[in-house]
Amino acid sequence: MEHPHATVVHGAEIEHEAPHEELGFWRRYVFSTDHKVIGIWYAITGLLFLLFGFGLVSLMRWQLAYPGRALPFLAFLGEARMPGGIMLPEFYNELGAMHGTIMVFLGVVPLAVGGFGNFVLPLQIGAPDMSFPRINMASYWFYFLGGVTMLASFFVPGGAAQSGWTSYSPLANIAGSGQTVWLLGMVLLITSSLLGAVNFITTTIQLRAPGLSFFRLPFFCWAQLVTAFLLLLAFPPLEAAGVLQLMDRLAGTSFFLPSGLVVSGQILEATGGGNPLLWQHLFWFLAHPEVYVLILPAMGIVAEVIANNTRKPLWGYRSMVYSLIFLGFLSFIVWAHHMFMTGMGTAMSAFFQTTTMIISIPSVVILTALILSLWGGSIRFTTPMLFALAFLPMFGIGGLTGLPLGLSVTDIPLHDTYYVIGHFHYVVAPGTLFALFAGIYYWFPKATGRRMNETLGRIHFWGSLVFMNLIFMPMMVQGLQGVSRRLFDGGVTYEFAQPVLHWNKVMTHSAWGLALFQIPFIVNFFWSIRNGKKVGDNPWEATTLEWAAPSPPPHGNFTTPPVVYRGPYEYSIPGRPRDFLPQCERAEA
Amino acid sequence: MEIPYTVSTRQDTGLTNGKIGIWLFLASEVMLFGALFASYILLRTGAPEWPRGASILNVPLATFNTVVLISSSVTMVMAWASLMRNRFGAFRGYMGATVLLGGVFLVVKYFEYSAKFHHELYPRTNTFLAIYFTLTGLHMLHVMGGMAVNAWFWGPGAKLWKTNPQWFTNRVENSGLFWHFVDLVWIFLFPVLYLL
Numbered sequence: 001m002e003h004p005h006a007t008v009v010h011g012a013e014i015e016h017e018a019p020h021e022e023l024g025f026w027r028r029y030v031f032s033t034d035h036k037v038i039g040i041w042y043a044i045t046g047l048l049f050l051l052f053g054f055g056l057v058s059l060m061r062w063q064l065a066y067p068g069r070a071l072p073f074l075a076f077l078g079e080a081r082m083p084g085g086i087m088l089p090e091f092y093n094e095l096g097a098m099h100g101t102i103m104v105f106l107g108v109v110p111l112a113v114g115g116f117g118n119f120v121l122p123l124q125i126g127a128p129d130m131s132f133p134r135i136n137m138a139s140y141w142f143y144f145l146g147g148v149t150m151l152a153s154f155f156v157p158g159g160a161a162q163s164g165w166t167s168y169s170p171l172a173n174i175a176g177s178g179q180t181v182w183l184l185g186m187v188l189l190i191t192s193s194l195l196g197a198v199n200f201i202t203t204t205i206q207l208r209a210p211g212l213s214f215f216r217l218p219f220f221c222w223a224q225l226v227t228a229f230l231l232l233l234a235f236p237p238l239e240a241a242g243v244l245q246l247m248d249r250l251a252g253t254s255f256f257l258p259s260g261l262v263v264s265g266q267i268l269e270a271t272g273g274g275n276p277l278l279w280q281h282l283f284w285f286l287a288h289p290e291v292y293v294l295i296l297p298a299m300g301i302v303a304e305v306i307a308n309n310t311r312k313p314l315w316g317y318r319s320m321v322y323s324l325i326f327l328g329f330l331s332f333i334v335w336a337h338h339m340f341m342t343g344m345g346t347a348m349s350a351f352f353q354t355t356t357m358i359i360s361i362p363s364v365v366i367l368t369a370l371i372l373s374l375w376g377g378s379i380r381f382t383t384p385m386l387f388a389l390a391f392l393p394m395f396g397i398g399g400l401t402g403l404p405l406g407l408s409v410t411d412i413p414l415h416d417t418y419y420v421i422g423h424f425h426y427v428v429a430p431g432t433l434f435a436l437f438a439g440i441y442y443w444f445p446k447a448t449g450r451r452m453n454e455t456l457g458r459i460h461f462w463g464s465l466v467f468m469n470l471i472f473m474p475m476m477v478q479g480l481q482g483v484s485r486r487l488f489d490g491g492v493t494y495e496f497a498q499p500v501l502h503w504n505k506v507m508t509h510s511a512w513g514l515a516l517f518q519i520p521f522i523v524n525f526f527w528s529i530r531n532g533k534k535v536g537d538n539p540w541e542a543t544t545l546e547w548a549a550p551s552p553p554p555h556g557n558f559t560t561p562p563v564v565y566r567g568p569y570e571y572s573i574p575g576r577p578r579d580f581l582p583q584c585e586r587a588e589a
Numbered sequence: 590m591e592i593p594y595t596v597s598t599r600q601d602t603g604l605t606n607g608k609i610g611i612w613l614f615l616a617s618e619v620m621l622f623g624a625l626f627a628s629y630i631l632l633r634t635g636a637p638e639w640p641r642g643a644s645i646l647n648v649p650l651a652t653f654n655t656v657v658l659i660s661s662s663v664t665m666v667m668a669w670a671s672l673m674r675n676r677f678g679a680f681r682g683y684m685g686a687t688v689l690l691g692g693v694f695l696v697v698k699y700f701e702y703s704a705k706f707h708h709e710l711y712p713r714t715n716t717f718l719a720i721y722f723t724l725t726g727l728h729m730l731h732v733m734g735g736m737a738v739n740a741w742f743w744g745p746g747a748k749l750w751k752t753n754p755q756w757f758t759n760r761v762e763n764s765g766l767f768w769h770f771v772d773l774v775w776i777f778l779f780p781v782l783y784l785l
Contacts, residue, residue: 128590128591128592128593129590129592130592131592131594131595131606131610132592132606132610133592135610194614194617197613197617198610198613198614198617199610201609201613202606202609202610202613205602205604205609206593206594206599206602206604206606206609207592207593207594232613232616232617232620233616233617233620234620235617236617236618236620236621236623236624237620237621237623237624239621239624240621240622240624240625240628241624243625243723243727244625244628244723247712247719247722247723251711251712251713251719251722252711252712252713253712253713253716253719253723254713254716254719255628255632255716255719255720255723271713271714271715271716271719273632273635273636273715273716274632274716275631275632275635278628278631278632281631282624282628285624555590556590
């Protein structure tokens with residue numbers, strides 16, 4: 001097929017070989033099979049969902065800081081949600097469940113995997129596209145449909161899902177019809193991520209450029225590969241759980257309903273015999289690997305940005321890759337550390353706290369290698385580098401505060417408090433999100449041919465850094481005081497919570513501050529598409545293959561198929577005229 | 590623009606894209622059914638009493654269905670082998686038989702289901718029937734999916750044979766892998782639900 005003259009010529013194949021087939025508007029931009037267009041769609045949709053999810057939580061934060069105080073301009077949300085602008089507990093629950101769902105499944109993962117993975121991975125391995133371009137497009141549209149389904153669930157009678165992003169049974173079994181829509185939305189999202197994962201793995205295995213062996217892959221590609229395996233193997237059990245919960249809700253089965261369950265003082269009419277813990281096991285079998293789905297692409301982005309901006313090779317690239325693979329395997333056997341409170345037994349707890357302690361080792365190896373990579377580098381403090389540098393301590397705090405939660409003895413007093421919220425938000429918000437911002441600033445010139453404004457980028461960075469910490473650090477303080485994370489008034493009715501209640505206002509005001517400092521980013525993003533400083537193909541003087549393609553790369557990516565001669569991070573080699581040596585450049589120069 | 594290795598294999602991996610793709614998909618399917626089988630074990634071990642499958646379900650019908658599905662796996666292999674030997678006519682016959690056998694399986698399943706409903710045995714009746722209907726229902730969806738793909742290759746999809754026989758053969762092989770997987774799930778379902 002690659003040599004049309006050598007093959008027997010059939011009519012159909014000649015058409016296929018025609019160069020520069022012009023696609024119409026719909027095929028080029030909407031139903032595109034180009035991985036870059038799909039990646040950008042994923043990224044923009046993901047960013048919009050992040051903004052929406054932030055909007056949901058800012059309503060919650062208002063209620064936490066000023067419980068029961070009316071927001072008259074929101075009275076239009078109706079008597080069932082905010083009568084006279086005063087939030088009802090049911091609406092608070094709805095916001096909480098949907099904030100979590102949207103941020104994780106519709107915001108961060110689509111941006112990190114669907115956005116960056118789709119856009120960068122084929123470029124970094126020197127491929128013309130994904131191995132299954134049409135499946136790739138289907139993956140985006142399943143995601144889009146899943147998102148629309150989730151949004152539509154706000155309008156069904158009784159509102160959207162209210163049982164937390166974890167949808168614990170039996171609470172979710174007896175919840176309103178929004179929960180059914182939530183399950184259907186999840187099935188669509190799982191389908192989307194399945195199609196994406198198959199595509200990512202096949203592409204990485206099959207479409208690497210000549211000379212690009214696995215240990216010459218940039219760390220970002222490794223991170224996406226391991227992430228894709230997690231998505232491929234961890235999501236199906238949640239799909240199974242979703243099917244079982246749907247059966248419970250629609251066909252009247254009792255997979256998750258125990259016998260003799262009492263709801264509102266009455267014994268629930270159901271056959272019983274089910275097991276609520278089964279849901280938790282199936283859910284966390286997905287949701288713990290999901291944590292690594294959130295963090296691994298972020299580590300990949302940070303590794304790329306750090307190698308490029310320190311102008312030296314990553315320290316311990318191989319040990320980082322091995323750690324990554326080990327981490328991927330281990331992430332499948334730590335799930336029940338989310339369940340120490342359920343009384344599943346001390347033997348189970350002992351096993352899962354052991355595996356949890358072990359999994360912290362590869363995470364620390366990667367983080368340490370990234371920090372050591374800074375040593376002796378001539379660091380360029382660009383905006384992506386600032387975000388990448390901030391990722392290190394922020395993720396560090398997130399990870400270290402997780403240790404007490406991984407041990408059952410210390411987890412039990414902390415588990416239902418704000419400490420947990422603070423812990424995982426440190427991992428995902430100033431952790432993963434900062435890495436994603438770094439990625440946006442870093443690859444923006446590749447996608448558009450223009451650079452984002454540095455000054456606005458710095459304002460965005462410093463403001464976000466300060467306010468992120470002001471939001472999430474007080475949660476730890478409140479959590480150590482014992483304030484429950486499930487109260488819709490922030491704890492005003494509890495005597496012991498009084499000394500730390502003033503933090504609620506600090507956190508809420510900081511959330512407004514954080515929103516304010518996203519404005520420079522939004523302005524910068526749209527302004528730079530047309531007016532940013534024009535740059536060449538390789539503005540960061542980077543070594544990996546994506547910078548050998550034109551900016552923006554055309555359909556099919558490379559003007560000449562690249563050949564790889566060396567590893568991904570050949571910076572500052574002594575005796576060379578330039579301080580970087582691209583992967584696809586012959587050494588004699 | 591052409592995606593490499595859709596038809597020919599990559600030298601160092603020895604595989605086409607489609608072959609890797611279908612195996613990855615099957616790996617995820619194993620996790621899906623694996624989770625459901627694990628749920629079955631947990632529910633059964635936690636139940637104070639559990640009916641023997643044979644006392645509720647129709648074992649002879651299920652045995653017949655097992656034979657039907659295994660035969661369909663054989664005809665599936667023969668369909669692919671016929672393409673490898675360049676015998677398109679034989680392929681049509683075997684592929685048609687595969688789809689028809691899938692249809693026979695569904696018809697038998699329909700009679701089984703309606704007999705259950707006739708005796709007022711529903712998913713909500715007890716946990717055993719709940720997991721029975723869930724597992725076999727999901728498996729039936731997979732049978733229908735496999736039949737749809739196979740019917741496509743038997744009918745309009747077979748046009749590819751004229752322009753690119755190698756590609757068409759690869760596709761039939763991959764859909765065959767899926768079909769065998771669907772059979773394999775039934776081979777597990779049959780003893781677990783009907784005999785144990």
